[in-house]
Amino acid sequence: MGATGATGGALLTRLIDLGVPCRALSRHPDRLRTDISRTPDVEIHYADAADSDSLRAVFDGATQLFLTMPNSPDQVALETRVIEAAADRGIEHIVKLSAPTAAPDSPVAIARWHCEIEQVLRASGIAHTVLRPYAFMQKLALLGREVATRGAIVGTMGSAACNYIDCRDIADVAAAALTRPDIAGGTYTLTGSRTFGYPELAVLLSELLNTPIEYIDLPPTAFREYLIERSHLPHWLADHLTEIQRLAVEHPERPTDTVARILGRPPRTLESFLTENLGAFRQSTAATEQR
Ligand SMILES: NC(=O)c1ccc[n+]([C@@H]2O[C@H](COP(=O)([O-])OP(=O)(O)OC[C@H]3O[C@@H](n4cnc5c(N)ncnc54)[C@H](OP(=O)(O)O)[C@@H]3O)[C@@H](O)[C@H]2O)c1
Structure with a gap:
């Protein structure tokens, strides 16, 4: 998801470099770079988190999902809908873009929303990796x-x-979670x-x-x-x-060494x-x- 966004777009580039077949999702598929539409490993699809039918159609036959959604008052409802559609179509692993201090008592409302979504993810029974990047x-x-x-x-x-943190580093960690069993399944605070x-x-x-x-x-x-x-x-x-x-x-705030540990290079x-x-x-x- 978010193939036209800063992190999702960088993840798409990384997956193409790694030769991992993937589906790039957008509500405006025509906005994806034309070189991407010519990449044989990439399928480009319309998907809108507000439209469960579009999600179920595009998740059919997929095994993993990168879940990201911009902040909005509808974020919990939209991401919940995405997780439900993924469960319905047998997605086996979700990498969720969350936020630091995602806790029920966080003073930051958006961090509380992410905490709610992480709870939905845990309850879904789908294996998941949670990325909690800072600004x-x-x-x-x-x-x-x-x-x-x-x-x-x-x-x-x-x-x-x-x-x-540079979104390209978040994307590289997301790609590691999608391709490396030693990274999948963790919760990572990224700086x-x-x-x-x-x-x-x-x-x-x-x-x-x-x-x-x-x-x-x-x-x-x-x-x-x-x-x-x-x-x-x-x-x-x-x-x-x-x-x-x-x-x-x-x-x-203090930096973590998580990006360097996962990627084997400094952020x-x-x-x-x-x-x-x-x-x-x-x-x-x-x-x-x-x-
Ligand atoms: N900004 C920060 O510093 C920061 C720090 C930590 C965590 N975060 C978290 O990172 C997440 C992403 O934030 P962001 O601002 O960078 O967002 P973003 O990735 O720029 O989000 C935009 C992407 O979301 C897609 N999108 C929007 N609405 C959609 C919908 N209804 N269905 C499907 N796709 C949809 C857009 O695709 P199309 O328009 O092509 O459909 C676009 O690719 C947020 O949840 C935020 O809390 C942000």
């Missing part, structure tokens, strides 16, 4: 507009340490090799962009308002971003990710006009 480096691009137009990162994390605080991220971006970037730290309520009013985020997502940043302040670094993706943080002519 995706790929989502840092969402800071790009403010970095480009105001020279600023805005948050409510103070200088709290935060784990980041990069070191933490970064927002002030440090601002310094790093200043160096890479060769222009001063400052970190603006707001109180939690003001940060939530900023996300709703300036970034036009829905309330549930503004709540989520505020909750995870406050959690990082209250419970300092990709934040420096190299930002260097590859600096365009997302650069001032375009349009961005200059907004200033």
